[in-house]
Amino acid sequence: MNNADDLSPFDRERIDAITTMLVEHAARRPDPRRPPRIALFVSLIVTAVLVSTGGAALALTGRLPFVPPPAPPAATTPPATTPTPTPTPTPTPTDSTPAPPSAQVPRLNGFDLDSVYQACNAAVPADTWGGGQPQSPQPPNAGSFGIASSDPYTADHTNGDPNAIYVVVTYMSDQTHGFSAVCVASGDTATPTVQYLRTLD
DSSP: OOOOGGGGGGHHHHHHHHHHHHHHHHSSSSTTTHHHHHHHHHHHHHHHHOOOHHHHHHHSSSSOOOOOOOOOOOOOOOOOOOOOOOOOOOOOOOOOOOOOOSOOEEEEEEEEEHHHHHHHHHSSSGOOOOOOOOOOOOOOOOEEEEEEGGGEEEGSSSSSOOOOOEEEEEEESSSOOEEEEEEEEESSSSSSSEEEEEEEE
């Protein structure tokens, strides 16, 4: 709060002018019925002016000073959030490399050539060896298999199976001489019938 000692010269002049105006106005229009109230009214006005400079401004202008309201706080926009992408599982690559030719089972008309070759070797009669130990067969080659119906030695032994094949198992008694056993494989390719026919020198 402000007291009289804090007033500026300008405020003091306004207070004196207000006081003089009120006194002169009261003197020009006396009210014989309420003379004491004029002095009281003037005293209250002067006191109010002395209390605050705002009161002096109100007495001169007739209006309260306008104080603008504080500006509302600026709206805060929350930061945009970026959703975390869901990781996509990486498929496990499968090995699509075909098996090497050596790992593939050779077949002819559905017959497993390795199986029928071993079956023909096992079907050779024991007396073929002249009482001696059976010889181990040579590995099969391009001439070891064929269509049974197309060969004169085997055409009559297909057992009615048009897919029957002949099998020729070769044995070597020494480096230059050998012989072969001839068989025919027919029937079910999963469990074929392998029939021994003869030997060829």
